[in-house]
Amino acid sequence: MAAKGKAGTKFTFYPGCSSQGSSLHLDESIRAVAPEIGLELEELDDWNCCGASVGRIGGGQLPNMTLTGRNLAKAQGQGKQDVVTACAACYLNTHGGNEKIKKDVKLRAGVNEALAEADLSYDDDLQVRHMCEVIVNDIGVDKIKSRVKNPLKGLKVAGYVGCQTVRPFAGTDDGGKYDTYEDPNFLDDFAEACGAEAVEFDVKTNCCGGSVAVMSPERTLHLIKRIVEAAVEAGADVISTPCPLCQTNVEMYQDAINKKYGTNHQIPVVFYSQLMAVAFGMDAKKDAALHRNTIRSEKLEAMAKK
Amino acid sequence: MTAPDAARKYDLGFARWVRDNVDGGDKLSMCMQCGVCSGSCPIGTQMDYGPRKLFMMIRAGMKEEVMTSNTMWSCTSCYRCVVRCPRGVPVTYILQDLAAKSVELGYANPNDNTRFSKSFWWSAKTWGRTDERLVTARYYFSFGLKEGMRRSLDNLKIAYCMIKAGRMHLGMPHKVKDKKGLQAILKKAAEIEQRESGS
Numbered sequence: 001m002a003a004k005g006k007a008g009t010k011f012t013f014y015p016g017c018s019s020q021g022s023s024l025h026l027d028e029s030i031r032a033v034a035p036e037i038g039l040e041l042e043e044l045d046d047w048n049c050c051g052a053s054v055g056r057i058g059g060g061q062l063p064n065m066t067l068t069g070r071n072l073a074k075a076q077g078q079g080k081q082d083v084v085t086a087c088a089a090c091y092l093n094t095h096g097g098n099e100k101i102k103k104d105v106k107l108r109a110g111v112n113e114a115l116a117e118a119d120l121s122y123d124d125d126l127q128v129r130h131m132c133e134v135i136v137n138d139i140g141v142d143k144i145k146s147r148v149k150n151p152l153k154g155l156k157v158a159g160y161v162g163c164q165t166v167r168p169f170a171g172t173d174d175g176g177k178y179d180t181y182e183d184p185n186f187l188d189d190f191a192e193a194c195g196a197e198a199v200e201f202d203v204k205t206n207c208c209g210g211s212v213a214v215m216s217p218e219r220t221l222h223l224i225k226r227i228v229e230a231a232v233e234a235g236a237d238v239i240s241t242p243c244p245l246c247q248t249n250v251e252m253y254q255d256a257i258n259k260k261y262g263t264n265h266q267i268p269v270v271f272y273s274q275l276m277a278v279a280f281g282m283d284a285k286k287d288a289a290l291h292r293n294t295i296r297s298e299k300l301e302a303m304a305k306k
Numbered sequence: 307m308t309a310p311d312a313a314r315k316y317d318l319g320f321a322r323w324v325r326d327n328v329d330g331g332d333k334l335s336m337c338m339q340c341g342v343c344s345g346s347c348p349i350g351t352q353m354d355y356g357p358r359k360l361f362m363m364i365r366a367g368m369k370e371e372v373m374t375s376n377t378m379w380s381c382t383s384c385y386r387c388v389v390r391c392p393r394g395v396p397v398t399y400i401l402q403d404l405a406a407k408s409v410e411l412g413y414a415n416p417n418d419n420t421r422f423s424k425s426f427w428w429s430a431k432t433w434g435r436t437d438e439r440l441v442t443a444r445y446y447f448s449f450g451l452k453e454g455m456r457r458s459l460d461n462l463k464i465a466y467c468m469i470k471a472g473r474m475h476l477g478m479p480h481k482v483k484d485k486k487g488l489q490a491i492l493k494k495a496a497e498i499e500q501r502e503s504g505s
């Protein structure tokens with residue numbers, strides 16, 4: 001169980017910036033499957049950027065923390081329920097920032113002095129949680145199973161967890177102790193609950209390069225190559241991931257990898273929530289957002305309800 | 307390690323400065339030089355020095371080399387080192403704060419990361435949200451017009467695919483409703499930070 005989860009199924013939902021751009025398909029599919037598994041998501045009012053991994057350099061420590069402070073103040077205005085996000089970077093920053101602000105009196109005073117400029121303050125004891133942790137700890141894999149109308153029989157899935165969804169918080173009390181750092185199982189469990197086959201995938205927590213892959217792709221192509229090749233060698237039809245940046249990086253750089261290394265990879269990279277939407281018999285486009293993957297999976301699309 | 311060089315200025319107060327001023331620096335004394343961090347690092351081979359070596363250099367007072375190294379700029383924030391370190395050293399946090407301090411103290415030259423961070427923060431403080439399209443464009447053109455064009459052309463196919471999939475937002479940037487409030491908050495936060503660092 002999560003440390004101090006308020007045991008409700010209503011959450012304040014923080015979508016994050018990529019939900020309006022590169023990871024629209026995570027957002028659409030999460031919002032579609034949430035009510036199916038008993039999650040009520042109320043969007044965080046007028047949310048702002050979390051600061052990602054570069055806000056600290058770009059804006060300074062306190063301004064960057066204050067971005068998180070503003071979101072928390074807005075969440076406090078919405079009630080005591082836990083805050084949940086499906087984005088790894090939003091989770092890392094907002095969860096980590098929240099715990100820091102709660103414990104560090106001086107930091108909290110600074111954040112609140114800045115927030116006062118817009119008549120906001122944060123003095124609550126909210127919990128900020130990752131969607132996958134909530135599904136593991138509050139919902140349970142059996143609930144996923146119970147919603148499956150269209151099992152993904154024969155679909156081989158490489159569960160690519162990446163970094164910040166589990167590191168550095170998945171094993172901590174505040175992070176809900178929901179899985180291990182070295183060999184997390186939750187993503188494979190999600191796929192199997194959907195009726196798919198989770199293949200052996202030993203690079204599941206490797207790094208895709210994160211924002212370095214965006215700024216300096218030539219430095220990190222070899223990291224993505226390794227992930228793609230491991231999935232292909234394992235016989236996977238698709239790679240499944242919970243992380244917005246992993247999804248985009250591993251998908252969009254396959255062309256560059258092919259060009260640089262003379263390979264010919266074209267493996268689809270989807271979100272776990274897209275798999276759920278298909279398995280729940282929901283609409284291929286409106287709910288599973290399969291048309292938003294730039295490398296499309298014919299096999300998955302053939303299984304989806306049109 | 308490089309042999310001690312009589313001509314080189316070692317700053318033996320540097321380790322103390324790191325301990326007192328760098329986020330997580332107070333845990334640096336826990337490091338037992340096992341090398342698990344460097345061995346786990348996905349990008350360690352591209353670093354001037356891996357985290358283990360960098361931490362030893364901090365102890366040795368090699369301020370100049372530490373502050374101008376590419377180590378902290380290479381870090382992808384994968385947090386592998388943090389969860390594996392047997393001594394609980396918050397490696398990633400230390401590197402991130404060293405990076406920030408190296409900019410503040412004038413050691414860092416503009417590099418990919420500082421340029422990208424600047425573009426990113428422009429979007430965050432102007433709109434309250436990240437506009438991936440504008441952040442990328444500003445980043446590319448921060449290298450100048452020619453390089454900006456080259457990078458844009460290099461990524462034309464990706465941009466085309468993203469637009470086709472509806473994943474590149476076109477039109478006015480998404481923004482927070484209370485832009486004024488957000489900007490006032492961030493301005494104030496920067497002032498407080500300035501004030502505190504001066505005291």
Ligand code: SF4
Pocket residue numbers: 336337338339340341342343344357358361390391392393394395397
């Ligand atoms: S893993 Fe920890 S103790 Fe080992 S060298 Fe790295 S920082 Fe030091």
Ligand code: SF4
Pocket residue numbers: 343346347348349350357380381382383384385386387388397398401
């Ligand atoms: S967080 Fe940074 S330093 Fe640590 S292992 Fe990952 S890339 Fe290397």
